[in-house]
Amino acid sequence: MSGATEGHALVLLPADRHRSYRWRNGLGTATEIAVEAVGLRTDGGLGDGVGDAPAAPGWTLSIATVESDVAFSSFPGVDRQLMALSAGGLGLVIDGQPVELDRWRVAAFDGASAVSSRGVVGPTLDLNLMVSRDRFRGSLEVGVVDGSRLVTTPPGATTFVVFLDGLLSAEGPGLDPRALRRHDTLRLEAGTLSLTGDATIALARILPRR
Template sequence: MSRPETGMTSHPQSPLRLLPAHEYRRERWRNGFGWTREILRSTDCDAGRGDDWDWRLSIAEIECDGPFSSFPGIDRELVLLHGNGVRLRFDDGEVREAAPPHGRVRFAGERTVSGELIDGPTHDFNLMWRRDRIDADLWHRPLVGSMVLFVEPGERWVVHVLSGHAHCSDGAMRCTAAMSDSLLLSTSDARHRFAIDGGGEVLIIRMRRRDREV
């Protein structure tokens, strides 16, 4: 059994890949009001070039009050990672909050919305997907002991470590992810079993195409 060291990624075609936090790409928001550290975006077929992606995972660094970028045709889910929370004000009058410890808000990317920091900067996990192509789910789970995830052909699952650490094995390979690291789980032509153990908290994200081919 091969054991990639923490902080090193596996081969891009491997069913199990470690995505170390220090390799996330940091870039300015398209409207210039914050920073994003991109974890991963879809790169299948012609997607993944510029803004032509099917799904994208990132960490938003919100430094000041201001408008969110508009993403027509995209659905989004925001999860508070660090900080005292952010209040989202939509142009139709709706107000929602992502409050500590890990509050979350799901909304359409084309809605006009401004973020108000409740008390200082925040870091927020940001899941985005094209609603006409992708079904996406996100769960917040404690990691105490072990769990098993079954990935269907063509699906992509990501485990993001909120705190503690996670060990993941698919029977042929084993990776260890520390706090803020992520794990990408995938399979090609058959259902694949992944065993996860460790201690802490994780976000678990599943993306699949509406035709069930990601």
């Protein structure tokens, strides 16, 4: 199974099919892992791209590439969580305050905050979860698979498992056992996902506000 097919409890989102786009401010690039389906859209998720969007999605999950010390795009009304993926971590300045993110550490901040990277000397990756504050709640955390691990999703929530490092295989509803490649992502709407291997993963969860 591959592609974001509606109605499936578990969907594999292969890394080689992620769509690339430029940031809203044009100072970096990102690959879109998943975005809330809202019909025709010509931008890169929550307005992070070029062109006009007839309806802004309520959440996006993406991997950004930061190549130098640059300002991040502004997203008023959005809650952002960012995980450093590269071995050297990522330095940030958030509303004037320096923040040093070790690899796999997460920073949470208001999308309207003034944020920039600092101390970047080469291409650096980070995982971004952005949710509309009025419509959704989101969480982003690192996880470890040490032999085996089961992943479930809370009722009404969507859970994403992003394979970050190591060796990992997965199986679940409608998905035969298979080895994953770096940054392959599994979207779980219901049921249980079984993971085996020795790996680092990211767990992103999105829950509608009632």
